[in-house]
Amino acid sequence: MVLDLGSRDDEFIAMNQSMRDRLLAIAHAEESHVCVPLQGSGTFIVEATLATLVPKDGKLLVLVNGAYGHRMVKMMQVMGRAVDLIEWPEDEPVEASCLDQALQDDPSISHVAVVHCETTSGILNPIDNIAAVTARHDKALIIDAMSAFGALALDARHTRFDAVMASSNKCLEGVPGMGFAIIRKDALEASSGHAHSLSLDLYAQWTYMEQKGQWRFTPPIQVIAALSKALDQFEEEGGQQGRHNRYQENADILMTGMKDLGFQPLLSDTLQAPIILTFLTPKDEKFVFEDFYNKLKDKGFIIYPGKLTKVSSFRVGCIGHVDANDIKEALQAIKQALSEMGVQDGAP
């Protein structure tokens, strides 16, 4: 990150091009798609992709089972574009059969959006089944894979999608500051003038970058330099499969250890992605989340509050540059925090 490169310099232009190619390769999308990066956190690239791909007279159907699905609905409302949703409880995956019915019932739907791993709960949505339905109805599929990309398999040669969005800082283990979308080339070519926003227009971002090699507006150079190194590490680890294996081991050790302490996960094993685990808040009155959080923080571990709307819970992440030893140490810290609080066990 301390490498000092000019944003119009050849060295940076080469690094940027290589980063885009490597991101495309992770989704096996070199033949069919292009990679368009954008400044900002993950939400920016999601909003930009919806704005660019869904035309002003189009209609988006969002499959919702958590906060990030709802966020896409909100984006469309803010943009003043037609949107509909089908909603499932936060502990249930979205279903392809309901989508099939909805597409039959409403031919005005042009695009479908879904979240790969809904980070609200950590649930895995059945992307391949969803993609099979949208392909059969010849509708465009847009996937928010923010917390999945690089760790969960997604292969453009077998799964038909128009766009998948992710960011520099989740499973790719870079620093925050850049999102990117992998977009089917013919869909992007047809999207000139769709965007309601100058800076969130991915068609303009792409054509400018293709013509000049440069970013339209000041690029996050340090973030791109860090992501390029992070991609070296990703490739050294064995790419998506290697990363998935480490996260799965992290998740397995964490799950077993937490169950041993009496905690109950929200999701059954078959629904759980190895990204982030949700546990129900213990019933013991001595358990106060803020105390628990601060005790863990003092021991060097940061966890997440719950994001569920109906159930009291908290979350522990499995991703990032952490391995089995870190997770075992985290479990030790959790055990110690419980005993310092005088909490008998983690049972809800």
Ligand SMILES: *Cc1c(COP(=O)(O)O)cnc(C)c1O
């Ligand atoms: C993290 C995340 C986002 C983007 O969140 P930002 O805070 O804007 O980076 C979007 N969707 C999902 C599923 C996420 O996990």
